Amino acid sequence: MALSGLKINKLLPGTNCKECGANTCMAFAMKLAAQKAMLSECPYASEEAKQILGAASEPPVKGVKIGTEKVSSLGEETVFYRHEKTFVNKSVIAINVNDSDDLDIVEKIGAYTLIRVGEELHIDAIAVTQKGDDDRFAAVSKKIYEKTSLPLILRASALSGLDKASAAIAGSKSLLSGITAADAEAAQQIAKRDGQVLGVTADDLDGLYALTSQLKAGGFNDLVIEFKTYSTSEAFQTNSIARKAALKNSVKPLGYASLRFIDTGNALEDFIAAVTEIDKYGGILVLPSFDPAQLVTLMTLRQNIYTDPQKPIQVEPKLYPIGEPDRNSPVFVTTNFSLTYFLVAGEIENSGISAWLLIPECEGMSVLTSWAAGKFSGGYIAKFAKELDLESLVDARTFIIPGFIAPESGELEEGMPGWKVLVGPQESADIESFVKSVLVKA
Numbered sequence: 001m002a003l004s005g006l007k008i009n010k011l012l013p014g015t016n017c018k019e020c021g022a023n024t025c026m027a028f029a030m031k032l033a034a035q036k037a038m039l040s041e042c043p044y045a046s047e048e049a050k051q052i053l054g055a056a057s058e059p060p061v062k063g064v065k066i067g068t069e070k071v072s073s074l075g076e077e078t079v080f081y082r083h084e085k086t087f088v089n090k091s092v093i094a095i096n097v098n099d100s101d102d103l104d105i106v107e108k109i110g111a112y113t114l115i116r117v118g119e120e121l122h123i124d125a126i127a128v129t130q131k132g133d134d135d136r137f138a139a140v141s142k143k144i145y146e147k148t149s150l151p152l153i154l155r156a157s158a159l160s161g162l163d164k165a166s167a168a169i170a171g172s173k174s175l176l177s178g179i180t181a182a183d184a185e186a187a188q189q190i191a192k193r194d195g196q197v198l199g200v201t202a203d204d205l206d207g208l209y210a211l212t213s214q215l216k217a218g219g220f221n222d223l224v225i226e227f228k229t230y231s232t233s234e235a236f237q238t239n240s241i242a243r244k245a246a247l248k249n250s251v252k253p254l255g256y257a258s259l260r261f262i263d264t265g266n267a268l269e270d271f272i273a274a275v276t277e278i279d280k281y282g283g284i285l286v287l288p289s290f291d292p293a294q295l296v297t298l299m300t301l302r303q304n305i306y307t308d309p310q311k312p313i314q315v316e317p318k319l320y321p322i323g324e325p326d327r328n329s330p331v332f333v334t335t336n337f338s339l340t341y342f343l344v345a346g347e348i349e350n351s352g353i354s355a356w357l358l359i360p361e362c363e364g365m366s367v368l369t370s371w372a373a374g375k376f377s378g379g380y381i382a383k384f385a386k387e388l389d390l391e392s393l394v395d396a397r398t399f400i401i402p403g404f405i406a407p408e409s410g411e412l413e414e415g416m417p418g419w420k421v422l423v424g425p426q427e428s429a430d431i432e433s434f435v436k437s438v439l440v441k442a
């Protein structure tokens with residue numbers, strides 16, 4: 001749990017020497033409490049202070065990475081609700097493949113790509129479930145890893161299968177799942193030998209508490225926890241209890257990312273379970289099969305939840321070509337909020353013309369918000385256009401600004417003498433009709 005400034009101050013030397021840049025130890029303690037300074041900035045911090053503050057500054061949900069070539073990060077969460085700050089590491093989406101399946105599906109899983117608001121989204125991992133003997137399980141796991149380089153989640157029938165498959169993909173930082181207290185010691189040796197992560201499970205939270213504590217005390221802490229739950233509502237409740245225990249009550253043995261295999265036997269139930277995991281603290285969710293249509297929805301949901309609410313998704317401020325514009329093409333203007341950019345760019349494309357799209361730095365805000373904040377005025381747009389030397393790139397001298405900032409047209413014309421400013425529609429959906437009725441006609 002985070003320590004208060006007063007408690008931190010008691011651990012500092014109290015000499016007020018100012019070498020850390022703060023006027024007093026108390027001022028430095030307040031900065032540490034607000035996570036605006038590092039203890040290493042005080043050269044006189046005692047070993048005791050380093051130990052206590054080091055432990056206190058660890059995230060309540062332990063961070064762990066799976067994969068080496070394609071890496072997914074898990075945990076490191078510090079808040080219960082997204083709006084308090086942000087969620088840190090998005091839920092990992094994995095697809096289950098049985099070792100008896102036709103492996104053509106693996107190529108499709110590895111190649112799956114969804115581009116949404118400028119971000120490329122992929123499947124993060126593959127779970128391999130043992131159906132045959134240990135040799136087959138190991139051979140198929142190796143083949144899948146070689147084909148995709150994705151981290152694997154190995155689900156074996158027994159420890160012997162896990163042992164062989166782990167050795168076959170040693171060094172891949174994959175996840176050995178289903179480890180119970182009975183197998184913990186042996187599994188830990190396998191994971192240490194092959195550089196893997198362990199997914200531990202128990203009948204209830206008390207059992208998990210004891211198991212993670214035992215492994216951590218034995219020096220192994222690259223863990224995720226797999227709750228045994230029997231319905232989506234129970235999973236929702238258990239995920240929430242564990243997250244709350246870790247965050248609010250500093251229960252470190254439950255402060256690990258979770259793993260859940262989803263396979264209710266009913267496609268709709270599976271989908272609801274996956275949505276619940278993404279909504280409520282799921283670390284890794286393993287889908288029973290590869291369904292591209294379902295993935296679009298899940299990845300879109302995940303992208304929305306794991307976007308920092310204080311940092312809107314943005315595109316780079318610059319001049320974008322839409323289609324194949326030339327020196328006689330008009331220049332549309334909008335903000336660098338990703339969603340706005342992609343909507344406007346898409347509607348210009350749909351209109352059938354080629355054009356330039358000028359995107360100034362607006363801190364990722366929408367048109368009206370950035371305008372209200374003074375970040376999208378006529379003068380500001382003109383200044384950005386001059387910085388890009390727009391006049392040397394375009395002869396047409398026509399700006400089209402969003403209808404919402406119509407009052408800025410005069411200031412933009414003043415800032416860019418010789419340019420004509422047309423007031424476009426307020427909604428991007430009306431760009432096509434605007435182009436046909438105003439630009440093409442002209």
Ligand code: SF4
Nearest residue numbers: 016017018020025042
């Ligand atoms: S450097 Fe350390 S001892 Fe000196 S003022 Fe800062 S916190 Fe206090």
